[in-house]
Amino acid sequence: MSSNNESHSGPGGSEAINTEIITLTRFLTEEQTKHKEATGDFTLLCHSLQFAFKSIAYYIRRASLINLSGLAGSANSTGDDQKKLDVIGNDIFISAMRSSGRVRILVSEEEDEPIVFDEHPTARYAVACDPIDGSSNLDAGVSVGTIFGIYKLAEGAKGTKEDLLRPGTDMVAAGFTMYGASAQLVMTMKDGPVNGFTMDSALGEFILTHPDMKMPRKRSIYSVNEGNSYWWEDPVKEWCDTLKKPEKEGGKPYSARYIGSMVADAYRTLLYGGIFAYPADKKSPKGKLRILYECAPMAMVFEQAGGQAVNSKMDRMIEIIPESIHDKSGIFMGSYEEVQKVIDIHNKYKK
Numbered sequence: 001m002s003s004n005n006e007s008h009s010g011p012g013g014s015e016a017i018n019t020e021i022i023t024l025t026r027f028l029t030e031e032q033t034k035h036k037e038a039t040g041d042f043t044l045l046c047h048s049l050q051f052a053f054k055s056i057a058y059y060i061r062r063a064s065l066i067n068l069s070g071l072a073g074s075a076n077s078t079g080d081d082q083k084k085l086d087v088i089g090n091d092i093f094i095s096a097m098r099s100s101g102r103v104r105i106l107v108s109e110e111e112d113e114p115i116v117f118d119e120h121p122t123a124r125y126a127v128a129c130d131p132i133d134g135s136s137n138l139d140a141g142v143s144v145g146t147i148f149g150i151y152k153l154a155e156g157a158k159g160t161k162e163d164l165l166r167p168g169t170d171m172v173a174a175g176f177t178m179y180g181a182s183a184q185l186v187m188t189m190k191d192g193p194v195n196g197f198t199m200d201s202a203l204g205e206f207i208l209t210h211p212d213m214k215m216p217r218k219r220s221i222y223s224v225n226e227g228n229s230y231w232w233e234d235p236v237k238e239w240c241d242t243l244k245k246p247e248k249e250g251g252k253p254y255s256a257r258y259i260g261s262m263v264a265d266a267y268r269t270l271l272y273g274g275i276f277a278y279p280a281d282k283k284s285p286k287g288k289l290r291i292l293y294e295c296a297p298m299a300m301v302f303e304q305a306g307g308q309a310v311n312s313k314m315d316r317m318i319e320i321i322p323e324s325i326h327d328k329s330g331i332f333m334g335s336y337e338e339v340q341k342v343i344d345i346h347n348k349y350k351k
Contacts, residue, residue, distance in 0.1 A: 094115060105117070147175075279312050
């Protein structure tokens, strides 16, 4: 017997209809109207980015069905064996950026040299991206993602790679997409809030689900590959030891959470707080992560969400100028106070 106050809407229950959904398309349009000087070029570029993210999300979902995982038989610019999906993700990105008509230069992790779109000589933007970050985890069903940074070209830029050897402070926007159980897009514009969108597969749209993301000031979670600890510098070893033997934190050690897919580790750290680290070490003195399309975009997101991001010399990550388009760096990024602990220990060693 059903009582009078129960819903009689069938086995699916009743669904509240939200008619005020903010899609990414609507969000970008509303942002554009706030800037009287806007030409619409940036908005059009973002629509092309959005299409690339949707396409990659689709292919990742289908990867196991249509045999897109596994190696493609070639290696990328940094020596990693390429997965078939890496190649597809890269092709999708190149095509989307070319067809936007708003991009002059594209730097991709999968390409040794920048791609210059000479058919758009007056295009005003440059994009740096890692089309599918964490792809070595794909076969295991672990979340992978896309990381991107957008630069506005200086007046008189000639359309060469030197136009992109600039600090992250010059970016006009940055963010990443994570392709997990659902596709999550985190995006921020210069000096603006960090906003999180979730892909609604039924609508085929990214929906604003996490407006104005702010990360906790501190959290007892650390994310680092301790398999490399033998090669770490002494301050990094001491920092990691203090997390396991926290005398001042009531004796409770930090929780270790390391996925090995930068976007997945970054997204969790952004939501829950804590710290993600990939320090430079004696084996990789320049670090492993690329400044232009991994470290700088993440640094912009984390700083604008209230956190910090520094390199292994404790310099502010977003101010580092890459020496080449695939230049690398160590990085510590996360909650403000967690990164500050790393800085304080390093400063002690400098004395």
